[in-house]
Amino acid sequence: MATIVGSSSTNVMSYALKNDSQFHSKFNAVKGRKNSSLLFSCICLGSRASNHFHLRSSNGLPLNVVSSHDGLAGISLAKEDKKHQPVEGSFPLAGSECKGSNLSITVVGASGDLAKKKIFPALFALYYEDWLPENFIVFGYARTKMTDEELRNMISRTLTCRIDKRENCEDKMDQFLKRCFYHSGLYNSEDHFSDLDCKLKEKEDGKLANRLFYLSIPPNIFVDVVRCASLKASSKNGWTRVIVEKPFGRDLESSSNLTRCLKQYLTEDQIFRIDHYLGKELVENLSVLRFSNLVFEPLWSRDYIRNVQLIFSEDFGTEGRGGYFDNYGIIRDIMQNHLLQILALFAMETPVSLDAEDIRNEKVKVLRSMRPLQLEDVVIGQYKGHSKGSKSYPAYTDDPTVPNGSLTPTFAAAALFINNARWDGVPFLMKAGKALHTKRAEIRVQFRHVPGNLYKRNFGTDLDKATNELVLRVQPDEAIYLKINNKVPGLGMRLDRSDLNLLYRARYPREIPDAYERLLLDSIEGERRLFIRSDELDAAWALFTPLLKEIENKKIGPELYPYGSRGPVGAHYLAAKHNVRWGDLSTDD
């Protein structure tokens, strides 16, 4: 997409002269395959905040830099669009020229858990902070019968203002809610989507309209919705984009099939496959830390790194989501997507640029360099009931929505390897579990021993303990800390383990935006860097599918662990087999 963002005294504007999807749509439409919009578009962003003109999207690039992947190369713009042609480094044209454009966001599955918990609150947060264009509307779509007023009541219960920004909170909520509407319909009815289209048009008032659909629904109805929305409710004069929630299939075959079906109605550039972990602040910071600090990048290889650990744990079970979870299990729910995405970002080579395609190309290379998981390098577990004092905690199979005798893993640990020159032989250990003793997500990098260490004898026998460890704590309490060895002050020579600690709440005392805010904003701005491309997805499934099939075909039973514990002991044996000790379990973690 070629977009310019700039600021006049009152307006911040972004001109999407032509984005990839429209480019592809045009070509495909010429070939008679697609239904999406053909016209070039211009969108206005951020109505008031003149301080927003710099660095709008999450790749940190000013959006007035024209990407080499924006589909413009070699294509001449239609005559009427030439006047909007961006000049690198220039500000956009006067606000009045794009004042009329609209953004319509339709949350499909608006009555559901994710919509209430995450999507509407994130949209409100963007509105509160003036990130949304001046003319935007939000439509909820689901089967549940509701009036606009009932939708607003439902949403209003979940909206909050940031702790550090409470001015006009109530007013802002009212203004936001006035822009929210509801349409009840079936997910497979083209007529119902035509009705939605009429309502959208009425609100858009004949102006240029960009449309974003957020599929917050179970995956078995993704394709129906995409068919109906694309045939009956896509924008005729702006862009149409679709955010797709996970799970993207259950294995390589079903995922490829889903992609194939979606691509009957959408181009790849219109599909925004969301992995909300990529929108988390610390995951975003991973590349900044590595590529903008000389002290890290030279160490980022098998020469200095002993192992890397990617850890996810929750201190609650599947409460309420057992029905969904039992069909997927923890490997599909967390490892194949969230943890693997972090691994790919962590291990990729330096991309040519911060452009989405350059980054995603590097991630795909990492995934394709990995060897598919072997059963002997995986441990699976399932939580069992447990009583502590007067309190008792249920087993996974006590969940009424989980079939009796289910073997679905709620915990897994795995050792993965990247067969390339940078990472050959370095174990990347993953651990993910529900109903464990703590809630956290972190990346741990354990460095090698210092060769010929002068202070060796001061460390005792356990040299592993004396190695440096870099920890990126994704949540809670975001932090980056580096464990170092240090002399205890005094006349003797006693060494101590200390942390160089960047604790976000101390350094940046403001609320960190939710991942969904960043990802929604990126999808509105056409920034694809944090979304999963179809070849990435295929490569990710190729790694996990043989293992998942083997576990299921052989009906391998999970090792039981008590609710609230540290997980199955098998995870320690797995780590030990690769000469690793889990960093989160040591006393000074």
Ligand SMILES: NC(=O)C1=CN([C@@H]2O[C@H](COP(=O)(O)OP(=O)(O)OC[C@H]3O[C@@H](n4cnc5c(N)ncnc54)[C@H](OP(=O)(O)O)[C@@H]3O)[C@@H](O)[C@H]2O)C=CC1
């Ligand atoms: N909830 C979460 O924390 C997370 C969810 N996700 C993913 O996001 C999507 C939405 O999640 P969530 O909101 O929890 O899902 P829900 O189960 O709450 O479903 C959302 C809405 O879809 C409709 N729906 C539910 N089941 C069916 C069905 N069998 N057939 C047709 N319509 C149905 C319901 O609306 P109505 O009956 O009104 O039509 C429901 O309100 C899913 O793909 C999920 O995997 C991803 C990460 C986290």
Ligand SMILES: O=C1O[C@H](COP(=O)(O)O)[C@@H](O)[C@H](O)[C@H]1O
């Ligand atoms: O995708 C999912 O993520 C949540 C955890 O997300 P977080 O942002 O709260 O860490 C997890 O509970 C859920 O099972 C999974 O589907």
